[in-house]
Amino acid sequence: MERIGLAVIGAGYWGPNLVRNAQATPALRLEYLCDLDLQRAQRVLGGYSTVRATTSLDEVLADPRVRAVAIATPAATHLKVALAALEAGKHVLVEKPLAANLAEGRQLVEAAESRGLVLMLDHTYCYTPAVFHLRELVRGGGLGTVQYLDSVRINLGLVQPDVDVLWDLAPHDLSVFGAILPDEVRPVAVAAHGSDPIGAGHACVAHLTIRLTGGAMAHVHVNWLSPTKIRTMVIGGSAKTVVWDDLNPTQRLSIYDRGVERRDPGTLAVDERAQTLISYRVGDMVAPALTEQEALRAVMAEFAGAITEERAALTDGRSGLRVLALLEAASASLRQGGVFVDIEGDEDAKLA
Incomplete structure (x- = not known):
């Protein structure tokens, strides 16, 4: 075949990895x-x-040998660069976020779908072996x-000047x-709280609380200022709970058969009903063996597969629009002092 x-557009921080x-x-x-700094591109x-190596995006998009582009430029440029590529008939892989705002993101999705082109987000963590396993576990x-x-x-991360x-x-x-939750579980509202203790001009520490359909709750804590690095996710279910520790290469996932259950009063004898209805389940912990592989390699394979098989990518x-809708609602919540803000519309239905 x-x-x-x-063509890779952008030779800065992420471009060399692409x-x-x-x-x-x-x-x-x-x-x-392609990069505005030719010498930087040549060094990469x-x-x-x-x-x-070239500084001309027009040269790249005019070349018929180029069927696809991978964009690693600042978010503010995503609309201009990605739209030019789509209008030139190229498939597009773009690093997160899809665009600087939801309206621009919709433009890109509409441009790709109207031309039958693949538009894919480089949401790299979704392509790790741990998240593939989580997806099967949760959705199954x-x-x-x-x-x-x-x-x-x-x-202790890089404080960004623009976001x-x-x-x-x-x-x-x-x-x-978005990758691991069942299709019927969607965010409906989000509240955001943040602080700027160093005077950067925008939040450097933030917490998100997300209401999901069915009454479940999600929480996200992000922070540029911590001297310790932590990347963990806990997903609690009615049957089991899984902990993902991305910084533990020997045991990234731990699945616990432990939890809290509420007993049905109807199953209790009359003399037991006055006692507590809460019981605790204490079972085994299983750590599944995962094959280590570079997530970005899987991203590239999925991009090629989506193009060849003429299908949507994972x-x-x-999916990028749904992330943008959450981020815009979170920003609105920050401006309003942390109140819950409804997530704007169903992006799948809106563009159907």
Whole structure:
């Protein structure tokens, strides 16, 4: 099968990772690395002598050998760059977030779908072996009914000049929620609280509380200022609970057959009904063996597969819209002092 010609747009922080993984993906053939700084692009390419470095996006999009582009530029440029690529008939992979706001994101999804092109989000964590396993476990009913999700993503990170910590870090957790939760479990409202203790001009520490259909609750804590790095997610179900510790390579997932149950009063004898109706289940813990692999390699394979098979990717444009809808509602909540704000519409229905 003919390899798919690819161009990477952006040679900054994330671009080199895209270049490396594109070169290692058999279904792709890297043709260009495009960046406003030609010397930076040439340094990234190093010994990749067959790949051309250029400063001209027009040159890249005019080349018929390029069927797809992977965009690693600032979020404010995503609409312009991705829309130009889609209008040139190219499939698009774009790093998070899909666009600077929900309206621009809808433009991109509409442009891709009207042309029959793949628009995919580089929500990298969704392609880790741990999240693949979580998706099977949660959507397959292995935890029972989802009761809560609690995610912490904190470290001494790079304080971004153009976005707050929610827009920088929370998309990782929100995209994972979208990938693993059953289709019938959707966010309906979000409350956000944040602080800026260093005077950066926007929130550097933030907490999200998300109401889900069915009464479940999700919580996200993101922080640029913590001297310790923590990446954990707890997903509690009526049958079992799973803990994902992304920084523990020997035991990323721990599945606990432990929890709290409420007994049905009708099953109790009359003399027992005055006693507590709460019981505690204490069972085994299982740590499934996971095959380690680089998530971005799986991203590239999924992008190529979606193009070849003419199907939507796991993290398609609509999944990116759902993340943007959550982020916009969270920003509105921050401005309003942390009140719950309804998530705007059903993005699938809105663009149907």
